Each structure stands twice: as structure tokens, then as C-alpha cells.
Amino acid sequence: MNRSQPKLSGLQNEQRARILVADDDNMMQAAVGNALASRGHDVILARDGREALATIRRETDRIDLILLDRNMPGFGGLDILRELQADAVLRQIPVIMQTSADKADDIREGLDAGVFYYLTKPFSSDVLQSVVNSAVRSVRRRKDLQRQMSRHHSGFHLIDQAVFSFRTVDDAENLACFAANCFPNPERALDGLYALLVNAIEHGHLGIGYAQKARLVAQGSWRHEIERRECLQENTKKTARLDLRRDATRVAACITDEGPGFDWRNYIQLDPARAFDSSGRGIAQAAAISFDEIAYNEKGNAVTATVFLKRDAL
Template sequence: MAKLLVVDDEPINLDIIANCLEDEHQLSFAHDGLEAWQMLKEEPSLYDGVILDRMMPRMDGMDVLKRLKADTRFRDVPVIMQSAADSSEQVAEGLAAGAWYYLAKPYAPKALRSIVNAALDDRRNRKDLARIGGELHRILCMTDSATFSFRSLDDVTVLSSALAQMCPSPESASMGLAELMLNAVEHGNLGIDYAEKGRLIEDGLWKEEVERRLAEPDQADRHACLSLRREAGRLSFTIFDQGQGFEWRDYLDLDPARAFDSHGRGIAMARHLAFSSLEYQGTGNQVTVTIALTEPDPNKPEAGEDG
């Protein structure tokens, strides 16, 4: 059972969350942000996730979230922020600060369980990926160009983690590459659209449906490709699928209108957190991203500036 820290200054909210999750997870409780931060510092490796109220006395949820994401011990711990403060600006602020999800009060217990389980699965997958990828680090650092084919969720998991070891920030690179590759598989090759994915996640059937479609005869020879190229001071990755594309412009930024959906943030998060640049071509079945290998010199003028 995963260990979760639940933080809320209202006892009734703690009771609601306990009734919803205590059969599946081990729960600890804090009554404000300062108490939560002390508990986290005392046992930094204890908690697998945090359910965090936004508005609390002594230290509010945003302050706790910023501290978590600034501390290397907690950067991979998913934080689900829950609050009645649900304006577009507040939602965008919470997501930009690093919340894995922003849940508006009141919410259905089914939604909370689904989101918590998805966040915990995501963390477990990324930890496994980091172990796999680390073994390939030396080989990949000697690679100047390569092309890989992938078609399944397992392929995405292994390949994104391995290639991320070439990058200065493997954790963010792994997240970004995995999101784009996953989009190539599910939306591109398998044709699962946004609304259908939402329904499948809500019913707990998303992974099963992906596997079912991959097993269909007309998918046997269908795959996506990832090409990498090492260039001066950067890595370039191009991902291509055999689908018809999608309205990629709608997903380049965090849209508050979709903030409470169970998905739909991956491309925006990848663009802003993982890559130096991200550019879709054509209908959206090809995307190229770059990652800088060296930090820019703040004293060196940009191209086109007077030197």
C-alpha cells in the first residue's frame, strides 16, 4: 500500500478523504502546511504522494508545493492540490508550480481515487525507468544519431527512460519524451481521441483498451519512430507516427478549461518543463524537440545582438 500525506485544516475534509482512500492506501494527516512540512522533513523518504489543500493557516498549500519542488528529495513525489480556489488563474498557478493535478472542491470520491492511483502509477513507472536508463548511460553518450521503432506502452517506458540519460535533467526529459511518444501511440496509431481517453481513464480501462487495440491484426505492422541527433550543444529528437494527426495547437499550453480533466496536460508540461524547443509539423503526426546540453552563458550576447 502506498503511503500518502493528506494536508487540510478542515477536519471534515480529512474524514472525507480518509473514507475514500483508507482501504487502498496508508494515510497520515497534517492540519496545516507547517505541520506537513515538518512531517516531510523528518521522514523525507516515507511518503509516495501528497494530497494538499491550498488555503490553510500558518503555511498555505502553494508554499508547501514550492518547497517540495525546490527540494531534490521530494521532486518526484506527486502532489495533488485540492481547493475551493478554482479560478482559471489559480488553477494555472498551481499546475505551473508543479502540482501533478488540481482538484476542485467539492469532488466525487471516484475522481479522487482515479487521480491518486494514476499519480502513484506514474511515479512508480518513472522510478523504474530511471533504473533501466542508468545502465545505458555510457553507451548512449557515445551515440551521435540513431532511429528507434516503438509501438507499445512498454516500448515507451523503456525507450524514454533510456534516452533521457543523455540529457542534463533525465527526470524532466524522460517525462517529456514519454508524453510525446505516448501521444504517438494512443492518439496517433491507435486513434484514441481526447474524449474517449477521458472515459476510459474514469472507468479504469485505459491501459486495457490500448493493449486490446495493439493486438488487432491491422496494428501488427504499425509503429511509431523516434530519431535522435546530437548537434552542437544540443540533442534533437523527432517523433513520427502513422496516424492522421490532431489539433496540436490546442495542447501547447496549460488550458484552465481542461484543468479538471484526468488528462490533457502532458504536451504542455513537456513543452514548458522538459525541452528547449518543441515544434509540430503538418497535421501533428510529427514533432521535433531539442534539449540544450550546456547552460547558456549569461554574459554572452544572443545572436543578432551587438557584441
């Protein structure tokens, strides 16, 4: 039987999340659960992997985030992840993995299984909150985008080609919600389109790099800095482009910006060395989850994201 921790005040409603914590170590489970509940989150506790998986399947629509221990006996964190990845809905729930296995091969195994957030034991309450906050922001952003996307309804399968120009992060968000409907599974494509479109503005045009973004997000000033840079004279005339094409075999989105490009090879997969960072996952998640194929030009200022159509989707 799963148990819930009492939820205390401390967060705004939009920052609160329903979090499943699965750990066979009662002391660790209690410490993590209490730390999260003290910040206002609604916490569900599971004592082992099978109880956790049963709870996830039973309460899919109510769970925002999953925090797993890697080494639970019998049915551990990686076993749960493989089950989640096999389900198109469950794989959308962000997973934080608690682990004492910090070797590169162990981390890569987790990344390949679907982990995008890592916590190495022992960790402090502040580190826990930082990683959870990052994951919750991702959850809230996806839900906001899905609400926007749902306002657009039908006729998108009739589009063979469309070209869009965009200049701001707000433009990119709105365009992601619209363009996702042109793909056979809009919810799958949505996060990836958002990440690639925003990256074209954020990095390509505004020059915000990996380390600087992490610092801005941690300070809570990312949006303010985006808006400030968008208003600078050297950026007001820069325009990015989305070229959307559909044929009998595929839907492809080509995104091009006017920036200097970047070394995309470092970001197409989540490097084990960056697995513990709280940001910088967008491109890797797009490649792993949202699309069947992602290809950059050599310069790194144009990317084509493709979903191949199955016969029953034609």
C-alpha cells in the same frame, strides 16, 4: 508533529501509496485521511504548510503523493508548491490541490505553480479516489520506468546521433528508458519521453483520443484496448521513429508518427477547463518539467523535444 492514519487492506501492494495530506481544517483532514486509509493507503497528516514542507523534505524518498489545501493560513498550498518546484527531486512528486477556488485565473495560478491534479470542494469519496488512483498510476509507472532505465549505465554521452523505429506501446516504454540516458538528467527526461513516444502510438497510430482514453482508463481497460488495436491489420505495419541528436549545445529528440496529427496547441499547456480531469497531462507535463523546449510541426504528427546543455554538462 505529523501523524499517520492506520492503513487498512483493500488494495494490492502495487496500488498502495504513501500520501501526505496537509489541511488546517481538522474535520476535512480527518475525512480525507480516513477515506484514503480505508482504501489501504498509508496516510501522513500535517496541520499546516510549514509542517507539510518539513515532512516532505525529511521523508522525500518515502512520499508518493501530496494532497494540499490551497488556503492554509500563513504558508499555503501555493507556497509549498513553489518550494517543491525549486527542487529538482521534490518537483517529481505529484501534487493534488484541494480548493474552493474554481475560477479560471485561480486554476491557472495553481497550474503555473506545478499543480497537475485538482479537487474542488466539496468532493465525494468516489471523486477523491478517482483522482488519487490516477496520480498513483502515474507514480507507479514512473518508478517502473526508472527501474528499467537503471539497467542501462554508461556511454550514452558518446552518442551524437541515433535513429530508432518503434511500433507498440511496449516498444515506446522500452525506448523511453533507453533514450532518457542520452540526456544530461535522465530522470527529468524520462516521463516526458514516455508521454511523447506513447502518444505517437496511442493517438497517432491507434486513434485513441482524449475522451476515449479517459473512459478506458476509468474502466481499467486501456491496456487491453491498446493491445487489441495494435493487432488490427491496418495498424501492424505502421512505424514511428525517434531521431536522437546531440551537439555541443543541446540534446534533441524528434518523434514522428504516421498518423493524421492533432491540434497540439490544446495540450501543450494544461487548460484550466481540463484541470479536474484525471488524465491527459502527459504532453503538458513534458513541456513544463521534462524539457526546455517542445516544438510540433503544423500537422501535429512530429514533435521535437530539446534540453539545452550547460557548459558543465558538455
